[in-house]
Amino acid sequence: xxxxxxxxxxxxxxxxxxxxxxxxxxxxxxxxxxxxxxxxxxxxxxxxxxxxxxxxxxxxxxxxxxxxxxxxxxxxxxxxxxxxxxxxxxxxxxxxxxxxxxxxxxxxxxxxxxxxxxxxxxxxxxxxxxxxxxxxxxxxxxxxxxxxxxxxxxxxxxxxxxxxxxxxxxxxxxxxxxxxxxxxxxxxxxxxxxxxxxxxxxxxxxxxxxxxxxxxxxxxxxxxxxxxxxxxxxxxxxxxxxxxxxxxxxxxxxxxxxxxxxxxxxxxxxxxxxxxxxxxxxxxxxxxxxx
Numbered sequence: 001x002x003x004x005x006x007x008x009x010x011x012x013x014x015x016x017x018x019x020x021x022x023x024x025x026x027x028x029x030x031x032x033x034x035x036x037x038x039x040x041x042x043x044x045x046x047x048x049x050x051x052x053x054x055x056x057x058x059x060x061x062x063x064x065x066x067x068x069x070x071x072x073x074x075x076x077x078x079x080x081x082x083x084x085x086x087x088x089x090x091x092x093x094x095x096x097x098x099x100x101x102x103x104x105x106x107x108x109x110x111x112x113x114x115x116x117x118x119x120x121x122x123x124x125x126x127x128x129x130x131x132x133x134x135x136x137x138x139x140x141x142x143x144x145x146x147x148x149x150x151x152x153x154x155x156x157x158x159x160x161x162x163x164x165x166x167x168x169x170x171x172x173x174x175x176x177x178x179x180x181x182x183x184x185x186x187x188x189x190x191x192x193x194x195x196x197x198x199x200x201x202x203x204x205x206x207x208x209x210x211x212x213x214x215x216x217x218x219x220x221x222x223x224x225x226x227x228x229x230x231x232x233x234x235x236x237x238x239x240x241x242x243x244x245x246x247x248x249x250x251x252x253x254x255x256x257x258x259x260x261x262x263x264x265x266x267x268x269x270x271x272x273x274x275x276x277x278x279x280x281x282x283x284x285x286x287x288x289x290x291x
Contacts, residue, residue: 049100060260076257086208123202125193131181187218223248
């Protein structure tokens with residue numbers, strides 16, 4: 001009897017997952033018909049995105065529209081779904097998309113693996129960058145650039161490219177020969193993420209809490225580095241818990257995320273309001289206004 005009950009429950013779970021996937025496909029088909037119209041205004045569009053991990057729904061209908069040349073900041077308390085969004089956008093296999101679509105240059109990228117997304121020009125800066133002992137920063141970045149651009153680049157040409165970016169970001173050239181992030185401080189690791197972004201030259205950069213664990217001087221260095229890379233054909237989504245970095249990278253739009261959804265959007269003044277009131281007060285006001 002127990003095995004029969006467990007078998008029935010497993011069948012129900014499979015049926016529910018199949019139904020969600022069918023619903024997602026239908027929404028994506030509908031989205032493809034609308035994608036041309038949507039992307040005439042938006043270079044990057046997230047539409048009603050639902051995501052779960054191990055059966056727990058984390059994102060509950062995220063909507064976001066980003067034009068070329070814009071900087072968007074997504075802020076929220078711990079557990080609001082910010083990092084889940086970042087990893088989902090890059091195709092992390094642990095996160096299951098159950099509904100919605102993500103359009104990049106008019107194309108739904110949710111079926112693409114992380115390598116293909118990177119080749120399209122999407123970059124994710126990690127909240128916790130990994131150290132790779134035995135692999136120099138120079139060799140790692142050269143290999144990454146060749147993989148993303150799908151083109152050969154000579155050692156001499158790449159070294160010139162890398163040193164130009166390091167000088168622009170005011171990063172000591174000695175880091176080129178050091179093992180990637182091995183023995184680096186928190187600030188140095190985050191600056192290496194920004195260096196990768198500068199070298200790879202993505203069209204869309206998603207920065208997952210690039211300021212976490214940093215002191216004010218390191219935040220300033222990272223923020224100024226991001227600003228120096230930004231150009232009119234590039235878009236950046238900064239995911240952060242605190243508004244401090246936004247004083248060095250002024251966003252065009254600020255979005256407050258809570259409980260898996262974006263609850264309020266505005267300009268830089270929204271970040272200033274959040275800094276003054278805190279998440280608890282601001283979110284209570286948002287919920288009261290929407291009820």
